[in-house]
Amino acid sequence: MTLSSLSLRLRIFLFFILLAAGSIVVVWAALYVGHGRVAGSGATNGFVFAGILSSFLIVGLTAGIWLLFDENVAKPIERLASEMRTRAHAQVDKSVNTHAARYLGDLAPAADAVARQLNESAMSTAQVVATETARLAREKAQLTALLTEIPVATILVSQNDQIVLYDGQAAEVLAQVHVPRLNASIYDYFNAQSLSAARSKMNKSGLEVSLEAQSADGRQSYSARLKPMDGGGYLMVIDDAMARISPDAARPIVYDFDLLDQKPGRALEDTPLRDLSYVVFDTETTGLLPHKDEIVQIGAVRVINGRIVTGESIDQLVDPGMPIPPSSTKVHGVTDAMVKGKPRIAEAGMSFHIFSRNAVIVAHNAPFDMAFLRRHARDMGVVWDHPILDTVLLSAVLFGASETHTLDSLCDRLDITIPPQLRHTALGDAQATAEVLVRMLPMLEARGMKTFGDVLVQTRKHGRLLEDMN
Known part of the structure; x- marks a missing residue:
């Protein structure tokens, strides 16, 4: 026996x-x-x-x-x-x-x-959901095709001045200033003085208002209209967008109508996990020493309301200003020829800082990646004071400190597949980490950690893990 x-x-x-x-x-x-x-x-x-x-x-x-x-x-x-x-x-x-x-x-x-x-029951439900999802996808495709033919750019803005929807034409306009972002302030892209004045006029009259909308960087000017929406918020229509964008550009509609109901003014610690905006990122470097090595690639994606926002990403090669060792190239595949002529870390880091504005930064072993960025903060002209979550610590909270907490182990545990060609690329690892985060959020909520503050209390108990890793 x-x-x-x-x-x-x-x-x-x-x-x-x-x-x-x-x-x-x-x-x-x-x-x-x-x-x-x-x-x-x-x-x-x-x-x-x-x-x-x-x-x-x-x-x-x-x-x-x-x-x-x-x-x-x-x-x-x-x-x-x-x-x-x-x-x-x-x-x-x-x-x-x-x-x-x-x-x-x-x-x-x-x-x-x-x-x-449980899986069998979920599969039965999923079949019903899949049928309805396919129908909605067809309707969305038809709507996208229809809007593509309309020579204007459309942006839906909440009453809190956060972007809730933008179509393909608007994405091209926004991209002339920076990467388009849901839940970003409209004032990140357009001059606040002229836009807020037009909005005040619209609110007083309750009617459509025309304006010349200046881009936030002052380089562009657009003929635009603001239309008030029921329940607050407004629609920004840019009439001359088609003359400024590529006719061959992809034009999907990006939206999240739940952002219309988001309540402003809540302290970060009291904000529900689902209401937070996350920027999940990863870097590839010339080596493993943050005090002397340099970043050669930054990859980042955004997570809004518990889902990865397709199209809102950064995949930026960075000139490190030094030769990339062959041993490092063997890991991430980035060569000296690939980074020649690319932005230096001061420019690339400032661009990533804007991309991460008003969001929680998430990374796997965040102290390592953040050390490279903080070392160059003065050159970037920024302060890295974002709230940060680390998926290593989230893994320890959910699965126990004695488990293995590598990104590969987490992906295996959560049934996430990283294509081999994307592993150890900045964007590929950022995408995988984002998928890990999306699957962890409902698990954290089920364990009673509903707010950002709840999660911080638990992750701080496992800080020693990161000290040992670094």
Whole structure:
């Protein structure tokens, strides 16, 4: 009969039997040794020595049995719980690893059965959702095709002056200033003085208002109109957009109407995780020393309302101002020829800083990447004071500090596939980290961490992990 064939209750009982039997053996052994000292130093000395020796041996025995219990019972239970949560909240469709919990009796097979049943129910629901999603996708494609033929650029702005929707033409206009971003302030792209004056006039009259909209950098001027919307907010229509953009540019519609209902003025710590904007990024460098090596590539994507926003990304090569070692090129594939003529870190870093404005920065082992950016903050003319989340620490919170927390391990745990050609590229790793974050958010909420402050309290308990990694 093997240990794995015994019931869970019997196995736990055996731990206590082992502890009791070991303690008895230790006490008698200590008494025997102490008895041997009686003849030479007296009975008192012998019994005191026996007591001290048995105490040390019992502590050692208890520690050894605790390690066995922790490795074979506590850790597998913790691991099994995290696997169940990934299937319940992160839509992971994988069998539960029953081998890791092989000494837990029927618990692991029962958990696997529940997970399979959950997946089957989810699949049935997903088929219905997929049918409806396909219908909505067709309607969106038709709407996109229709708007493409209309020679204006359209931007929907909330009552808080945040961008809620932009079409392909508007994306081209916005991109002349910077990368288009949902939930960004409209004043990041257009001159605040002229736009706010036109908005005030629109609010007073309740009618459409025309204006010459100046870009925020002062390089462009557009003939535009503001139209008030029911429930607050307004539609900004740029009439002469088609003369400024490429006729062959892709023109999808990017939107998130939930942003219309977002409440302003809430303290960051009290903001629900779903209401935050995230910029997930990664860098590739000439080496692993932030105090002397340099960035050669920055990749970043945005996550709004728990989803990755397609099209809102940065994939920027950076001239490091020094030769890239062949050993580093072998990892990330970036060569000296590829970065020749590309922006230096002062320009690329400032552009990324704008891209990350009013967002939580997320990275895997963030202190490493942020050290490179902060070292050049003065040259960029910026301050890196963004709130930061680290997926290493989020992994420790959700899966336990004793688990492996590499990006590859997280992707495997959460059933995320990184195409081999994208691994160790800045944008590829940023995309993978963003997918990890999106699957972690509902898991954090299910564990009672509803706000940014709740998550910070828990991640700070595992700060030692990052110190060890760096």
